[in-house]
Amino acid sequence: MAFIKIEKLLKKFGTMVAVNHIDLEIEKGEMLTLLGPSGCGKTTTLRCIAGLEKPDEGDILIDGRPMFSKGFVPPSQREIGMVFQNYAVWPHLRVFHNIAYGLKLQKLSKHVIKEKVTEALDSVGLTGLGRRYPGQLSGGQQQRVALARALVRNPKVLLLDEPLSNLDAKLREKMRFEIKSLVRRMHMTAVYVTHDQAEAMVISDRIAVMETGNIVQVDVPEEIYKKPANRFVADFIGTTNFIPGEISEAPRDRDLIHVKTEFGQKISCRVFDSAAAVVNQKVHVSIRPEDIEVFTKSPEGRDNLFKGTIQHRAYLGNFLYFFVNVDSTMIRVQVAYDVRQKEGEELFLYLNPEKCIALT
Amino acid sequence: MSRGNLLISAILWLVVALFVIYPLSFLIIESFKIAGTDQYGLKNYIDFFKDSYYLKTFANTLLLAVLVLITTTLIGLPLAYILARYRLKGKVLFTALILLPIVLPAYAGAFALIVFFGKMGTVNLLLMDWGLISKPINFVFGLHGLVFIQSLHLLPFIVLSLSAGFTNIDPSLEEAAEVEGAGGFKRFLTVTLPLTSPNYLAGAVIVFLWPFTDWLTPLIFGQVDFLPSISYINISYHFTDMHRKYMGIVSVVVSSIICVGIFLASKTWVERKKYTALSKGTTLEGRIIEPGILTKASAYAYMFFIAILVLLIPVVMGLSAFSRRWVLQPFPSYWTLDNFRLIFLETPVLLKNSFLFSGVALIFGVAFGLPAAYLITRTKVPGKDTLDFVITLMLAFPGIAVGVSYLLAFWEGIPLATHWIIMPLSLFVRRLPYFLRMAHASYLQLDVSLEEASEVSGASKMKTFFNISLPLLLKGVFVGLVMFFIMAFQEISTAIFLYRGGWETLPIGIYLNWHRGMEFGIAGAMAFLMIVIIFILLLIVARIGGGILGAAWGSSGGRY
Numbered sequence: 001m002a003f004i005k006i007e008k009l010l011k012k013f014g015t016m017v018a019v020n021h022i023d024l025e026i027e028k029g030e031m032l033t034l035l036g037p038s039g040c041g042k043t044t045t046l047r048c049i050a051g052l053e054k055p056d057e058g059d060i061l062i063d064g065r066p067m068f069s070k071g072f073v074p075p076s077q078r079e080i081g082m083v084f085q086n087y088a089v090w091p092h093l094r095v096f097h098n099i100a101y102g103l104k105l106q107k108l109s110k111h112v113i114k115e116k117v118t119e120a121l122d123s124v125g126l127t128g129l130g131r132r133y134p135g136q137l138s139g140g141q142q143q144r145v146a147l148a149r150a151l152v153r154n155p156k157v158l159l160l161d162e163p164l165s166n167l168d169a170k171l172r173e174k175m176r177f178e179i180k181s182l183v184r185r186m187h188m189t190a191v192y193v194t195h196d197q198a199e200a201m202v203i204s205d206r207i208a209v210m211e212t213g214n215i216v217q218v219d220v221p222e223e224i225y226k227k228p229a230n231r232f233v234a235d236f237i238g239t240t241n242f243i244p245g246e247i248s249e250a251p252r253d254r255d256l257i258h259v260k261t262e263f264g265q266k267i268s269c270r271v272f273d274s275a276a277a278v279v280n281q282k283v284h285v286s287i288r289p290e291d292i293e294v295f296t297k298s299p300e301g302r303d304n305l306f307k308g309t310i311q312h313r314a315y316l317g318n319f320l321y322f323f324v325n326v327d328s329t330m331i332r333v334q335v336a337y338d339v340r341q342k343e344g345e346e347l348f349l350y351l352n353p354e355k356c357i358a359l360t
Numbered sequence: 361m362s363r364g365n366l367l368i369s370a371i372l373w374l375v376v377a378l379f380v381i382y383p384l385s386f387l388i389i390e391s392f393k394i395a396g397t398d399q400y401g402l403k404n405y406i407d408f409f410k411d412s413y414y415l416k417t418f419a420n421t422l423l424l425a426v427l428v429l430i431t432t433t434l435i436g437l438p439l440a441y442i443l444a445r446y447r448l449k450g451k452v453l454f455t456a457l458i459l460l461p462i463v464l465p466a467y468a469g470a471f472a473l474i475v476f477f478g479k480m481g482t483v484n485l486l487l488m489d490w491g492l493i494s495k496p497i498n499f500v501f502g503l504h505g506l507v508f509i510q511s512l513h514l515l516p517f518i519v520l521s522l523s524a525g526f527t528n529i530d531p532s533l534e535e536a537a538e539v540e541g542a543g544g545f546k547r548f549l550t551v552t553l554p555l556t557s558p559n560y561l562a563g564a565v566i567v568f569l570w571p572f573t574d575w576l577t578p579l580i581f582g583q584v585d586f587l588p589s590i591s592y593i594n595i596s597y598h599f600t601d602m603h604r605k606y607m608g609i610v611s612v613v614v615s616s617i618i619c620v621g622i623f624l625a626s627k628t629w630v631e632r633k634k635y636t637a638l639s640k641g642t643t644l645e646g647r648i649i650e651p652g653i654l655t656k657a658s659a660y661a662y663m664f665f666i667a668i669l670v671l672l673i674p675v676v677m678g679l680s681a682f683s684r685r686w687v688l689q690p691f692p693s694y695w696t697l698d699n700f701r702l703i704f705l706e707t708p709v710l711l712k713n714s715f716l717f718s719g720v721a722l723i724f725g726v727a728f729g730l731p732a733a734y735l736i737t738r739t740k741v742p743g744k745d746t747l748d749f750v751i752t753l754m755l756a757f758p759g760i761a762v763g764v765s766y767l768l769a770f771w772e773g774i775p776l777a778t779h780w781i782i783m784p785l786s787l788f789v790r791r792l793p794y795f796l797r798m799a800h801a802s803y804l805q806l807d808v809s810l811e812e813a814s815e816v817s818g819a820s821k822m823k824t825f826f827n828i829s830l831p832l833l834l835k836g837v838f839v840g841l842v843m844f845f846i847m848a849f850q851e852i853s854t855a856i857f858l859y860r861g862g863w864e865t866l867p868i869g870i871y872l873n874w875h876r877g878m879e880f881g882i883a884g885a886m887a888f889l890m891i892v893i894i895f896i897l898l899l900i901v902a903r904i905g906g907g908i909l910g911a912a913w914g915s916s917g918g919r920y
Binding site: 050051074075076077078080081082084085086088089090091101102105106149150153159 | 530532533535536537538539540541542543546550551554555557
């Protein structure tokens with residue numbers, strides 16, 4: 001059985017449904033990320049797991065023990081560790097006592113507490129800073145104190161609520177890897193909340209993408225990127241092009257279907273949801289900018305080949321973006337930084353059918 | 361740095377030098393004067409600290425301060441928690457009621473208490489009528505009564521500061537403690553309470569210093585052995601007895617030093633301890649708890665109890681205002697408008713003076729406060745921080761110090777004391793920081809770029825101020841105006857030293873009528889009238905200033 005089991009979880013604030021009957025299972029030792037834009041219900045879900053919000057309906061089990069529905073276990077008894085978005089490091093306590101707080105409540109001996117806190121400080125790279133007050137630390141250091149405090153009691157579950165969002169970009173990237181390796185080393189089951197898809201990709205074993213209170217897709221990062229379940233996921237994770245159209249042919253015996261685009265051409269593409277593969281169904285064909293090949297001359301014998309004009313050329317250092325006008329539909333194409341074509345020149349775009357996905 | 365700013369700075373400094381520094385230094389110098397000679401020395405201070413009577417007075421005052429602080433803290437802590445954290449219907453109304461004493465004159469409360477709880481007061485008479493007691497119980501006369509009335513009067517300061525503390529704590533700090541395994545009370549003790557300590561201290565200082573400044577309440581309760589009361593008696597009644605006069609002056613200086621010292625110490629401590637908010641995403645209302653049915657019931661009962669005590673003041677004053685000969689009866693039986701006829705028709709000069717003096721003081725306050733706020737927030741004129749510091753210090757100075765120093769300084773040399781302008785002038789100086797602080801706070805909220813945009817568009821600094829800044833500051837300024845007026849209107853501790861025949865204000869009238877003993881009805885009517893006027897002004901502030909709580913906050917900075 002899953003280590004954390006959430007069933008039909010419903011949480012409303014007044015009439016606003018924040019979390020809409022979601023189901024979710026998290027395995028022991030797994031790092032799962034709840035990903036979505038603000039207001040999608042990811043933080044509310046996390047706070048329900050922590051017990052900081054009382055759900056309206058549903059069940060939450062941690063390690064087989066019911067937390068909600070059959071009674072309500074308060075956060076102080078759930079054996080969880082949590083890192084808050086604003087760190088929530090107590091400003092009136094020294095770093096040492098911030099970390100020792102939970103240990104003292106467990107009535108451990110002074111000696112053991114000291115040992116554990118020192119070890120925790122070492123593990124987050126704050127050796128020797130125990131006597132400081134949080135106000136004397138940088139944002140990144142405070143963030144590490146919060147992490148040490150959450151981990152020191154060796155909780156059953158580690159909950160992280162956008163822990164990196166208050167850090168600057170460079171530090172954020174560094175901390176992603178640190179958190180991941182620390183959590184892995186301790187074989188911790190962790191639930192991570194973020195709205196940053198790149199962060200989610202790096203840090204998670206699996207990602208649960210949320211939209212308006214629902215979980216729309218749960219999978220490993222590669223699958224989420226390659227096979228987004230719907231337009232929302234495709235749009236939210238990475239960058240993509242959407243070409244609107246209508247299914248014109250959907251042969252049952254083949255992988256590929258045909259979509260008639262609004263600009264009158266035909267695209268061959270894949271479809272993962274067979275129920276959606278119905279003729280005349282309105283769809284959007286999604287293709288990522290890096291999956292499009294460009295040619296100056298039309299190559300022979302290929303489908304999905306479109307002629308267009310470069311409207312804009314954007315230099316991003318390690319690559320270029322061409323915004324190519326194909327019969328008034330703008331398609332973003334990622335090409336190598338040394339491609340010479342200028343704005344106004346013509347190009348042929350090859351949209352590999354294996355990489356094109358029809359989404360409803 | 362423009363020449364205009366320097367000019368403003370020079371004028372403001374001149375005002376401060378002439379009306380603050382000069383009289384206060386005069387007071388201090390006078391305290392070193394050896395009676396009957398032209399010499400100066402420490403003799404007065406040595407006499408003061410050698411005299412067991414004055415030492416006892418000093419100890420009494422200290423004891424009173426400690427007891428009042430303990431009482432307000434014990435009563436205020438649960439109240440502040442209820443108001444800050446529980447979701448309850450009618451909270452705004454209760455908050456307004458509980459905070460009412462901030463704007464009510466302290467002496468009105470003392471009168472009301474005596475009428476209701478005194479030896480021949482309502483409660484004793486009722487208990488005797490019902491045969492529950494045979495002799496009246498002494499509810500109020502003595503230290504316990506003094507502690508009771510001063511605690512009731514000062515409770516709002518503790519409640520306001522603590523509830524602001526409870527509201528401002530980032531909810532995640534408490535949630536973190538919860539997740540770490542700390543349940544209810546443990547969490548309150550280890551996280552919530554320590555985090556509110558800077559807020560608490562700010563309120564506690566105001567409470568602690570009050571007994572060092574309030575001379576009238578002890579007198580009403582028949583007690584003179586407190587520093588401010590003995591200063592008042594010595595200076596006002598024994599000015600021919602040089603020894604007593606100088607002992608009075610020394611007590612004023614000693615009280616002032618204690619007040620300013622404690623004020624500065626706490627200010628430093630709070631600034632050092634102030635836990636800078638780390639978070640960006642805290643909710644405006646902080647952590648709100650849905651109380652259980654039992655908690656809810658006890659919370660309401662508690663709020664009701666305090667609200668009734670507070671309401672006692674206007675109700676009792678109202679009863680005595682509309683009656684005559686309310687003696688030896690639990691409730692008045694002879695109803696009349698005579699008291700008001702007397703106030704409005706026979707001595708309208710009191711009302712006139714009150715409005716005139718407060719009004720003129722208000723004009724001074726605005727004329728000084730607006731430029732000062734501008735100077736302090738928007739310019740880099742040298743010495744502006746010192747100016748701010750000196751003005752803020754006036755929060756701590758007892759009113760009695762201002763009154764006595766004005767009496768001493770403006771008698772000879774600069775003989776302002778013979779002109780009625782001394783009355784509004786002393787009120788203005790006494791409440792100097794009030795208006796400034798409001799204007800200052802509004803200025804801080806006003807984005808500089810709004811003003812810069814005006815200047816870039818070609819407006820002069822002066823034009824920018826009148827076209828852009830002033831309209832945007834108007835709300836804060838207006839709340840400041842009204843609060844200033846309320847405070848000036850009920851001021852007695854300064855005015856009592858300076859008034860002459862024909863300059864009496866409403867508060868002085870209340871005091872004199874009470875002092876004569878026989879005219880309690882008139883004193884009650886005057887106090888009731890003041891409460892009504894203040895209440896109307898408060899309603900205006902509440903409408904404009906957004907919430908009664910916000911209105912009351914405007915005055916919470918300190919009041920002595």
